Amino acid sequence: MHPAPPAPRGIHTEPATRHAAAQRHPPPDTLTPADRYAELFEAVQRAGVFADSKTFPDCAPRGAPEQILAAYRRDCTAPGFDLAAFVAAHFEPQRPALASHAGAPAQDLRGHIDALWDALTRHPDRHPHRGSLLALPHPYVVPGGRFVEMYYWDSYFTMLGLAASGRTQLLHAMTDNFAYLIERFGHVPNGTRTYYLSRSQPPLFACMAELCEGCGGQGALRYLPQLLREHAFWMDGADRLAPGQAHRRVVRLADGTLLNRYWDDRDQPREEAWREDVATAAAAPQRPAAEVFRDLRAAAESGWDFSSRWLDAPAPGSDRLQALASIRTTRILPVDLNALLHKLESRIAHLAAQAGDHATARGHQALADARHAAMDRWLWNEDAGAWLDLDWPAQRPRPALNAATATPLFTRTASAAQARRLADTLARRLLVPGGLATTEQCSAEQWDRPNGWAPLQWIAVEGLAAYGLDALAGEIRTRWLRTVQAVYGREHRLVEKYALRAHPEAQGGSGGEYPLQDGFGWTNGVTRQWL
Incomplete structure (x- = not known):
């Protein structure tokens, strides 16, 4: 049995139950590997001890982290110090997912996928200690390869397959894991590593709750508290913005309406791509490095890392680093994010009405209606017959079409006429x-x-x-x-x-x-x- 998340407003939980839950889950250790290992982390990444920048932040320490750092500080200036040998002695790399399946014989595709779920499932009691992996209460499925932790938006599409394979218990466990993350951290992080806590990913928890309900799980109403908290995360600071201002993930446009952007609360190199980000910032000497890092991280929150969608200079054949250094993610109001937030606001309104909380229902329906109107005004482009991302400081659409334009159909935000126009555009372009x-x-x-x-x-x-x-x-x-x-x-x-x-x-x-x-x-x- 999975412990139930807190009940919606108007449904009471016993204080003793909440206290017991708090004792079961003490405050999490949220230090990232760069925070924890300081100059050791930078030395390992700068030296390229591992070919993949993600390997070191995913390593499990073989001893107490503070003692490892003290040993490094004591030994690193000694003659003949071998950094790679030091790391090998003190850290254990995580194995890629499916390493043992590399030579698996051919099967029917359906049977192959059904067999993969167990190979990709991770269990909390087998987590390495004192590493960057965030503890979760229930089993979950990882994407595969180098990605051996649970990811936010990946998981919704993975869960569709679990439903088709009849693995509903695992689907419900994953939904409860996401509810737990929102309760624990106030949002769903990009992935279940401490270095992902400063950002989220496309907000699909409302879709997960619907899928869980449709597969014989708890009703989506059970997750209303987490849906409300996730919405508050995305809208933080909205009530303090004047027209033309932005704060974290929220932008108030010139007409006073609100739309959202992708963001990251840190402006340092991503720990899982440290060398790559340092090189990208160096390719843009005219820009502050922190600005480049923030835009790279914000693109990682979008899940589209990386794409010409976010770049100012994506010319074919251009130098990749030069093009990537032109990234401007935080200037862009994306179609997909705003469509998913429209769905989240509409879903909260529906569930709150179901719970009898009519004030919350009215408030979030008003938010959904206002967002819908703002999307129609700022993101729908009649000439293109498509939804286009908006460069908000310039107040002009980004003319390059991308597949995120279909998201307002998925969230039922588009009108029938817009859907028909968009279908023609998709087919043609x-x-x-x-x-x-x-x-x-x-x-x-x-x-x-x-x-x-x-x-x-x-x-x-x-x-x-x-x-x-x-x-x-x-x-x-x-x-x-x-x-x-x-x-x-x-x-x-x-x-x-x-x-x-x-x-x-x-x-x-x-x-x-x-x-x-x-x-x-x-x-x-x-x-x-x-x-």
Whole structure:
């Protein structure tokens, strides 16, 4: 049995129960590896002791961290000090997910995915001690490859596959884990590592609660307190903003309306990509390094890390670092984030009314209505027939189309007329042989052409189907499944992203900061649902 999160307003819990829960879960240790290991962390990353910058912050210390740091400070200036040997003696790297499945024999694709869930499931009692991994109360599924912790938006699409595979108990456990994270930290972090606590990811907890309810779990009303708290996280500071001002994730536009942006509360290099971020900031000497770091981190909160969507200079063939150094994520009000927040506000209003809390219901319905109007005014572009991200300081749309434009269909924010216009635009500009393209831009970034991603296919297909646009929805779904099946038939694996080419040439995707990863949570989830 999973302990229930706190009840909605008007439903009482016993103080003794809350006290017992607090004793079971003492205040978490939130120090990140860079906080904890100070100059040792920077020395390891700068020296490239590990080929992947993510390896060291994920390591489990073999002893007390403070003693390891003291030993480093004592020994590092000694003649012949060997940093790599010191790290090997004091830290244990985490194994990639599915390492033992690399040579697995071919199976039917459906059976292969069903067999992967156990291989990708992690159990809290087996967590390494004193590392960066955040403790969770229940089992969960990781994406795969180098990603051996639970991620926010990945998990919703993974959970779709758990539902299709009949693994509803694990689905419910994961939903309770996300409720726990909101209770513990006030938001869902990007992933369950201390170095991810300064940011979140696209807010899909409302969708998880609906999925859990639809699979025989607790009603979504059970999660109303967490939905309210997540909304408060995204809207922090909104009531203090004058027109033209921004605070954290909220922007008040010139007409007084509110929309949201991606953000990160830190402005240092990402710990899991330290060397990469330092190099990117160095490629933009005209910009303060902290500004570049903040925009890189904000793009990581979006889940689209990285894409021409966030860049000022994504010219084809340009130097990757120079292009990435032009990143401007915090200047951009994204379509997908605001659509998902519209759904969150609408869902809170519905659940609060169900609970009899009519003041909360009215308040959040008013917020949803105001956001809807703001999106229509600022993000819908009649000439393009699409929803476009907004450069808010310049008050002009970002003209480059990307697949996030379909999110207002998924969240039921679009009108029927907008949905029809958008379907025509998608078919004309983003439909490619392998499914729905991520953007119109080819680049060295992984969230650009030629790559396609499972969550974007799901959002577009489900959104189109919700408006009765079944022909295009079916075409995208069919093309995507053929892509996944073609690669699986040849390589016997599912991967993080795919190059959306005609099927004899279909292959795993490329680009970005790290090699293509096997596993893979959200590919498994979307594919299993559609099979």
